[in-house]
Amino acid sequence: MILKLAYLAVLTVTILITLTQPAHAYIDPGTGSLVIQAAGALILATLVTMRVWMVTLKRVFRRLTGKSADAAPSNRP
C-alpha cells in the first residue's frame, strides 16, 4: 500500500519537475539522475518522517495499554 503511494508520488513528481543542466560539474550527473534524486529525496524524507511517527505512535499505544492493564481489577487473591 505504502509502496503504491510512493510510486504515485514518484510519477507525479517526475512529471512536474523540469530543470536545467548544472554547470561546472567535475562529473556529469545527468538530467535523468537529478530528476530521480529529487523524487527519491522526497519519498525517502517522507518515509523517515513516517518512521518517526510510527515509533511515537507505538510508544503512545504501549503507554495506553499499560495504563489500562493497571486499572483492570486483579484476579489474584
Place this chain on the structure above:
Amino acid sequence: MASTLAASFRDPDGFVFRHEGEVYRQVNVRCAEAYDRMMRGGLYDDLTAAGLLVRHDEVGDIEAPAPGAHRILRPERVPFISHPYEWSFGQLRDAALLTLDIQLRAMQHGQTLKDASAYNVQFVRGRPIFIDTLSFEAYEEGSPWVAYRQFCQHFLAPLALMSRRDVRLGQLLRVHLDGIPLDLAAGLLPGRTKWNLGLGLHLHMHARSQQRYADAAVGAPAKRRVSISKKGLLALIDGLSRTVAALTWEPTGTEWHDYYEANNNYDAQAHDAKATLVRAMLEAVHPRTVWDLGANTGRYSRIAAETGAHVVAWDIDPACVELNYREVRKRGDERILPLLLDLTNPSPAIGWEHSERASLVERGPVDAVIALGLVHHLAIANNVPLERVASFLARLGSTLVIEFVPKRDSQVQKLLASRTDIFDHYDEAGFETAFQRHFVLEDRQSIEGSARTLYRMRGRRPDDAR
C-alpha cells in the same frame, strides 16, 4: 624527476605523481579553498580519526611538477592497489557503505563528495579506506548530490546484480570502467526487484529517467532548477545505505569453498606437515611481500602473514575470497588482502591508453609467490605446458614456494577422469626440468601423508650458471 601517474588526469583540482619511488598528490590553486576548509574545518580530523580517509603530510621540499600548485601532499602508503572487479561481494559492499558514511560526515561539516567512484577506495590493513583527499567540495544547501549517478553505477548496480542475479556479474566492472550502465543493470535484474523500494527507485526508475532525458534538446530554455533540501538529501543517503546493507550474498554452492572438508586426500597430519614446511620455507627467505596464488580461504596466507609479510591472497572462486575477507575482518588481520583472480586470464591493463588500471604483472613482482595445490590446474585442467607455467611464475616473484601434485593424487585423478591423458612429461622429473629453466631449486621436501612434494626455488638471475 616526477612522473604523473597515467591514471590521474581527469580532475582539474589536482593529480597524483611519483617522485623517487614515492607517491605524492599535487593540490591545485583552484581548489585551495575547498582543501583548506576540509583541513581546518574538522572534516579531515574526523575522517582520519575514524580510519575512513588516508592520512597525509604536506611536504615543502618537493618541486611541483605542474604549475598552479597550492600544496604537495604525501599520502599514507597503500601496500597494494586493487581494482573493484577484483573484490568480493563483501569488499564492494563495505566500500559502498564507507562512501556513504563519508558523504554523511562531510555534510555535517558543510561539505560534499564531488564523485563516488569505486576507485576512490582501497583496502589497507584489511579494511576499506578512502584515498581521494581531493574529492570534497563545499555543500550548498539546496543543491543535489552530483555523485549520485556514479554511486548507483559503481556500487549499487553491481551489488544488486551479484546479490540478486549472479555473483559473477561483478566482472562487468572490468568492462565498464565508470560503473555498470543503469539500463544494462535494470535489464539484467530479476523483475521482482522492481518492487523493492530502493532497487526500484535507484536502479529501475533511475535507468528509465536517464533514457527519458537523454534526448532532451541541448540549450533548452532554462526552467525551474531542481532543489533538494538538506533533510531530503540526508534521507536519500540514508535510504541508499539501507538498500546496500539489505543486499546479501552467501558464499555457498561454488566448488571450492569447502575444499578442505570435502577432500579426503588430506588428513589432518598431511595438512599440519604441509603447514610446517611452508612456514619453514618462508622463514628461510623472510619475504616482505607475498602473493598466495590459489589461496582458497587463506589457510596458508595466514602462515605467510605470521612471518611478517604483507600477503595478497588470490583465488578464482568468489566464495573463497568472500570467506577469506570475512575472516580477515573478524580477526582484524592487518596484512592479508583477499582478491579475485583467474590466473589463466589475469586482470589486464585497461582504461585510457591501457594505462589507467594496472595489470596483475604490473603490480608485481613480489618477494615470494606461494603456489600450493595449483600447478595441476594450470598444467592439466588448462593445458598450459609446465615450462610456460614456470616462466610466468618467474615474472611474478623472486622466490617461489610451490607444491607439485602428481598424477596418482586423487585431485589429478579427478581431472583426468573424463579426458585422455596427453601429459607425458607431467611427473616430478618433468616438473623439475621445466622449472629449472627459470628457477634454481633450493629445497625439496615430501609432504608426509600425501604423494605431493613441496619445493622452494629462487628465480634465475643473469649471473647464475646454467
